[in-house]
Amino acid sequence: MSKETLELHWGKHHRGYVDKLNKQIANTDFERYNLEDLINVSYNNGNPQPIFNNAAQVWNHDFFWDTLRPHGGKEPSGQVLDRITKQFGSYDAFVEDFKHAATTLFGSGWVWLSLKKDTELVVEKSLNAINPLVWDHIPLLSLDIWEHAYYLDFQNERGAYINMFFDNLINWEAVENRLNRAKGFIGLGDIIIPSVESIQEREKRSYYV
C-alpha cells in the first residue's frame, strides 16, 4: 500500500469523515456520546440518521488502520488460527471465503471477519458505511473495498489488492487482542466433555445406578 494512498486515504478521506462528523454533532446531544454508541443510535435500526455515515466511517477507518501493519500478513498462529481452522476447516478455506466476499461486493463497502455472540466466526460484507456493530457482532478484522482504498495502487485489479492484504498487511496480533477483549463479552470457553472413564468412575461410587 503506497505512501500516496495512505496520505490520501488517512489524510483526506478519514480526516474528512472526522471533520464532517464533528461539524454535524457540534452543540447537539450527540457530542456526549462515545463513537460506538453514536453509531448504534444513529443507525436507527436500518433507517440511518444523517450523522451515521460519517460516524461509522470514522470508526471503520480507525479499525482498519489497526488491522494493518507493515510486514504483516501470512498465517496467524495460536488461538486465532485455532478458531479459524475450527470454523472454516482450514486457514486457506477462510481466505477463499473472504476473497469471494471481497470480489463479489458490488459497489462500495467493507469485508469483515467477525465473532457472533453465539461464538460463531463469520466472514461478512457490508455496504458503504455499515459495519458489524449494528448487527451486534464483534469485528476482528476488516478490508476496505471502497475504490479509494486501492485505485491508485491497483486500479481496477481488486483481486491483486486483496492478495496483497493477505500476503503483506494483516496485523494478526491486533486480531488476537480483539479476540481476547471479546472474551469479556462472550463465553468463549471451550466445552469440556467428560471422558468416558470419569463417568464410569463416578457411577462406581454411586449407590443408585
Next chain:
Amino acid sequence: MAGVARGKAWGTWHGFTIRGKQSWRSIHSDGYSLPDLPYDYSGLEPVISGEIMRLHHTKHHQTYVSNFNKALEELQAATENHDAEAVVALQRAIKFNGGGHINHSIFFKNLAPPSDGGGAPPEGQLATAIQDQFGSLDHLISKMNAEGAAVFGSGWVWLGLNKELRRLVVETTKNQNPLITKGLMPLLGIDVWEHAYYLQYKNARPDYLKNIWKVINWKDVKERYDVNA
C-alpha cells in the same frame, strides 16, 4: 406435450419457454459487446485523463459487459433446468452488470471532445425545457453537481425525463442501478464512482463535477430528449 396435462397456465408457460429459448439463443449467439468509444482515449483531456478513459472503457465497462453475458448464459441454463432459485438468485448479477453496461454506454456518448461540440450548451426544445424548469443551465449544473457530490458510496447523478409528466428531473442512483429503476428516461448521466475520477482528481469529487461540463455532449443529450419527449 408434457405440460398440457397440468392445465392451461402450465401449457402456456411451457409454450413460452420454447419461444423464449429461441429468442435467448439469438441474444446469446450475439451476446452484448463493448461499444466503441466515439473519440480517442485522450480526447477529453485535460478534463478527464486518457489513462482514466482507457481504464474506464477497456477494464470497467468491458468487465460489466463480460459479466452481463455470463450471467445471462447462466440464466438461460437455469431457465432450461426450471431452477427457480437460480433464476431469482441471478437477478442481482444481471441488474448490476447489465446496469453497468447500460449506464456506461450512455455516459461515454454523453461526453465529447471540445473540438467535437463537447461543452457547447444545449439548443432547441431541450434548452427551453431547461430554462423553464430550472431557471437556467447554470442552475441545472449547480443542482447536478450538488447531488452528485452528495452520493455516498458509488453511484450516478442523472438528468432524466419523466415521460408522463414531460418533466426534466435531476435524480441519483446507487451502484449501477439504471435510471429506469426510478421510472425515468436517462438523458445525461455522470458517473460518480471513484474509478471515474480518482487517478486524476483523487478525493476531490466536486472538482471533477465542476470540470466535466466542459466535455458534456449536449447534442447527444438533446437527441435522447427529442426521441423521448
